Amino acid sequence: MTDLFSLPPGGGFDDVRGRGFLTRTSLTDAWAWIDAHAPHPLDAVTAPVAPGLAGRVLAADVVAGAPVPPRPLAACDGIAVAADDTLGAGGYNPVPLMRALPVSAGDPLPPWADAVLPYEGVERLGPLVSALMPVPPGEGVEPAGAWAAAGAVVLPAGRVPRPADLGLLAALGRAAVAVVRRPRVRVVLAGGPRGAGAEVLGTLLPPLVARDGGVAAVCGPLPVDGPNLGAALAAPGADVVLVTGRSGVGPDDAAPAALAAAGRVDHHGIALRPGGSAGLGVVDGVPVILLPGEPGACLATYDVLGSRLVRRLAGLPWDAPYGVARAVTARKLVSEIGFADLYRVRRDGDGRLVPVASAAVGGLAAQAAADGAVLIAADSEGIPADTMVRWWCYGGADAMVHPDLGEGDSP
Amino acid sequence: MTDLFSLPPGGGFDDVRGRGFLTRTSLTDAWAWIDAHAPHPLDAVTAPVAPGLAGRVLAADVVAGAPVPPRPLAACDGIAVAADDTLGAGGYNPVPLMRALPVSAGDPLPPWADAVLPYEGVERLGPLVSALMPVPPGEGVEPAGAWAAAGAVVLPAGRVPRPADLGLLAALGRAAVAVVRRPRVRVVLAGGPRGAGAEVLGTLLPPLVARDGGVAAVCGPLPVDGPNLGAALAAPGADVVLVTGRSGVGPDDAAPAALAAAGRVDHHGIALRPGGSAGLGVVDGVPVILLPGEPGACLATYDVLGSRLVRRLAGLPWDAPYGVARAVTARKLVSEIGFADLYRVRRDGDGRLVPVASAAVGGLAAQAAADGAVLIAADSEGIPADTMVRWWCYGGADAMVHPDLGEGDSP
Numbered sequence: 001m002t003d004l005f006s007l008p009p010g011g012g013f014d015d016v017r018g019r020g021f022l023t024r025t026s027l028t029d030a031w032a033w034i035d036a037h038a039p040h041p042l043d044a045v046t047a048p049v050a051p052g053l054a055g056r057v058l059a060a061d062v063v064a065g066a067p068v069p070p071r072p073l074a075a076c077d078g079i080a081v082a083a084d085d086t087l088g089a090g091g092y093n094p095v096p097l098m099r100a101l102p103v104s105a106g107d108p109l110p111p112w113a114d115a116v117l118p119y120e121g122v123e124r125l126g127p128l129v130s131a132l133m134p135v136p137p138g139e140g141v142e143p144a145g146a147w148a149a150a151g152a153v154v155l156p157a158g159r160v161p162r163p164a165d166l167g168l169l170a171a172l173g174r175a176a177v178a179v180v181r182r183p184r185v186r187v188v189l190a191g192g193p194r195g196a197g198a199e200v201l202g203t204l205l206p207p208l209v210a211r212d213g214g215v216a217a218v219c220g221p222l223p224v225d226g227p228n229l230g231a232a233l234a235a236p237g238a239d240v241v242l243v244t245g246r247s248g249v250g251p252d253d254a255a256p257a258a259l260a261a262a263g264r265v266d267h268h269g270i271a272l273r274p275g276g277s278a279g280l281g282v283v284d285g286v287p288v289i290l291l292p293g294e295p296g297a298c299l300a301t302y303d304v305l306g307s308r309l310v311r312r313l314a315g316l317p318w319d320a321p322y323g324v325a326r327a328v329t330a331r332k333l334v335s336e337i338g339f340a341d342l343y344r345v346r347r348d349g350d351g352r353l354v355p356v357a358s359a360a361v362g363g364l365a366a367q368a369a370a371d372g373a374v375l376i377a378a379d380s381e382g383i384p385a386d387t388m389v390r391w392w393c394y395g396g397a398d399a400m401v402h403p404d405l406g407e408g409d410s411p
Numbered sequence: 412m413t414d415l416f417s418l419p420p421g422g423g424f425d426d427v428r429g430r431g432f433l434t435r436t437s438l439t440d441a442w443a444w445i446d447a448h449a450p451h452p453l454d455a456v457t458a459p460v461a462p463g464l465a466g467r468v469l470a471a472d473v474v475a476g477a478p479v480p481p482r483p484l485a486a487c488d489g490i491a492v493a494a495d496d497t498l499g500a501g502g503y504n505p506v507p508l509m510r511a512l513p514v515s516a517g518d519p520l521p522p523w524a525d526a527v528l529p530y531e532g533v534e535r536l537g538p539l540v541s542a543l544m545p546v547p548p549g550e551g552v553e554p555a556g557a558w559a560a561a562g563a564v565v566l567p568a569g570r571v572p573r574p575a576d577l578g579l580l581a582a583l584g585r586a587a588v589a590v591v592r593r594p595r596v597r598v599v600l601a602g603g604p605r606g607a608g609a610e611v612l613g614t615l616l617p618p619l620v621a622r623d624g625g626v627a628a629v630c631g632p633l634p635v636d637g638p639n640l641g642a643a644l645a646a647p648g649a650d651v652v653l654v655t656g657r658s659g660v661g662p663d664d665a666a667p668a669a670l671a672a673a674g675r676v677d678h679h680g681i682a683l684r685p686g687g688s689a690g691l692g693v694v695d696g697v698p699v700i701l702l703p704g705e706p707g708a709c710l711a712t713y714d715v716l717g718s719r720l721v722r723r724l725a726g727l728p729w730d731a732p733y734g735v736a737r738a739v740t741a742r743k744l745v746s747e748i749g750f751a752d753l754y755r756v757r758r759d760g761d762g763r764l765v766p767v768a769s770a771a772v773g774g775l776a777a778q779a780a781a782d783g784a785v786l787i788a789a790d791s792e793g794i795p796a797d798t799m800v801r802w803w804c805y806g807g808a809d810a811m812v813h814p815d816l817g818e819g820d821s822p
Contacts, residue, residue, distance in 0.1 A: 050614075147774040166615060204575060
């Protein structure tokens with residue numbers, strides 16, 4: 001059998017290989033560590049106003065330099081008129097108009113016009129246009145500054161531009177805006193479990209990092225017993241390093257020792273299930289997260305720990321990696337005091353939450369069957385059935401409301 | 412003044428230039444037209460399992476060819492054992508183990524093992540490993556087929572793969588999957604309003620099309636009085652054509668006539684505000700939507716009409732372009748019977764909906780200040796204050812729940 005005692009020398013940290021974790025860091029303390037190592041978003045860079053701007057994060061307020069619109073516009077198609085010219089007009093009393101200009105919605109009004117008469121309200125006889133109805137001043141007009149006064153903030157810092165915002169920026173004449181630089185996230189594949197293959201984690205993590213506003217570069221798979229892992233940890237050019245696999249307590253779980261040798265391990269073992277073997281450390285000032293190699297645990301720890309780090313650096317809301325909604329539990333969710341438990345859940349036919357994977361056991365197929373997750377705090381013994389809970393909703397906005405159960409109808 | 416009567420010859424359709432719409436098509440009928448012209452998603456193509464797969468739509472079920480996992484795996488780090496070997500073990504009665512293999516979570520178990528003992532449950536004396544606790548069969552084990560039986564659907568057709576799904580596909584050994592072909596959407600800029608500039612619409616629409624699963628190609632701005640507009644309508648290679656601007660009742664609103672000349676106009680004038688000058692037609696079997704040039708109206712009609720067409724072809728849920736939630740109105744939303752009204756709204760400090768732009772008047776800055784929109788049906792006189800309504804939530808899942816007002820707390 002394998003000799004448990006022929007272990008490579010560890011760093012100056014508490015090496016748990018072959019004996020298990022004596023203590024684990026609380027999730028609260030792990031989050032505090034993350035917040036301390038990502039105190040504010042990264043620096044600002046300039047990005048063009050183009051489709052790729054959707055998904056970035058504005059680094060500064062966008063302020064209207066002039067009123068928007070700069071002068072009165074037609075709010076509908078019709079005939080621009082001076083409202084006074086239409087006084088007394090009616091179906092039986094056409095009033096000839098000396099001044100009349102066909103306009104489309106969005107057109108600037110001529111200086112003498114202060115209203116727009118719809119085509120249904122005019123009569124044409126040869127070159128003569130007559131009003132068939134009176135129109136008050138301002139009718140059919142979008143006044144100057146209606147959308148924004150000069151100096152008004154039209155898009156706030158921190159905004160993730162929507163498609164309509166891109167149109168607004170183009171309308172304001174902006175060719176480029178300041179955005180938060182995307183965090184560069186190095187994903188170091190340290191083997192991963194022998195059964196699953198590191199390539200699964202190399203496929204899983206980059207789209208998660210992209211979701212959180214970062215750019216992932218995958219490195220490896222690297223053997224853990226040579227110098228490559230340490231070199232990958234210490235190479236410049238990353239804002240965050242994620243190491244996947246080899247984080248546990250087996251004899252070949254050399255990632256913590258490699259981190260200790262390249263920099264320092266601040267925490268190894270987090271009171272989180274799945275993912276209890278995760279770790280946190282620093283190499284040359286760059287925060288490093290050790291993620292377990294089992295894919296379900298890797299995803300869970302990335303969502304709970306890594307996502308928070310990347311989103312804080314990216315300037316995104318970081319309290320949850322998914323939309324947060326409320327729903328009622330269909331069954332009891334059992335939790336062990338001392339561990340934060342991440343239950344993957346699905347909604348049943350009544351929109352209630354049913355666990356599809358226990359907190360201890362993961363697996364990506366269970367993950368695929370889940371509609372979201374419930375994170376249970378370490379001081380909880382679990383959540384009884386028929387209890388309203390906050391949950392992460394994997395499917396985005398579409399999936400948050402059950403077709404037949406709006407939020408307002410929930411118990 | 413401009414001569415309203417010097418109009419270019421129209422096609423064989425009801426030319427409304429210079430006189431206004433006598434009738435408008437109901438939104439219900441317009442939706443029926445869209446559904447008839449996009450009866451099913453486009454054909455399937457093959458896409459690699461790579462980050463770009465997130466956001467595509469699976470064209471067929473993904474079925475597990477073998478049980479997942481194919482054989483029992485360790486569910487946690489520890490020592491793989493035969494459970495029978497640990498019978499009677501205890502802290503004061505270490506039971507020497509003849510068979511013991513350190514495993515990490517996710518590792519396959521050796522054939523003789525049926526349980527995993529945590530490291531805390533073993534004692535090591537030289538090469539000898541002893542159990543300090545009994546372990547039942549199956550403890551710490553993920554059984555074969557736990558995640559999916561052979562032949563089970565692990566990802567259904569129509570699924571938009573999530574990051575975790577990419578990891579699952581990699582774990583299943585899939586290098587590529589069948590996805591719905593992305594609709595090719597030609598955006599023809601027919602001038603747009605003189606005040607706003609067609610480039611605003613050319614910036615606005617491509618990210619909206621991308622949101623709906625399509626790929627936009629912008630064409631123009633094109634003058635409406637030459638052959639270019641007709642040529643752009645008739646060119647091959649598009650699944651959908653969107654024409655922006657020049658759709659109204661002014662003398663230079665030549666887009667409907669160009670559509671009539673190149674193919675046919677089925678509907679011009681939709682009972683929708685903003686966006687009443689939108690149109691629907693066909694050129695060489697390709698559905699064409701005429702969108703107004705005023706940016707707010709262009710966005711509204713794209714979201715109400717264009718998005719439905721693109722999403723149906725892309726295989727996405729098409730009943731709304733945004734997530735749908737429920738909230739309570741803070742004020743009355745006035746609506747005219749006979750028109751479907753799209754109110755842009757924001758949530759106030761109590762999470763209640765306040766209009767930021769009337770249905771008649773748009774503007775992208777108002778749009779930027781909105782959190783979403785409420786679509787009021789044509790047969791409604793409006794929605795009173797303090798009424799629970801369904802609304803489209805622009806901000807996605809994050810924005811759907813007010814920080815202090817979970818859905819379950821709503822009135």
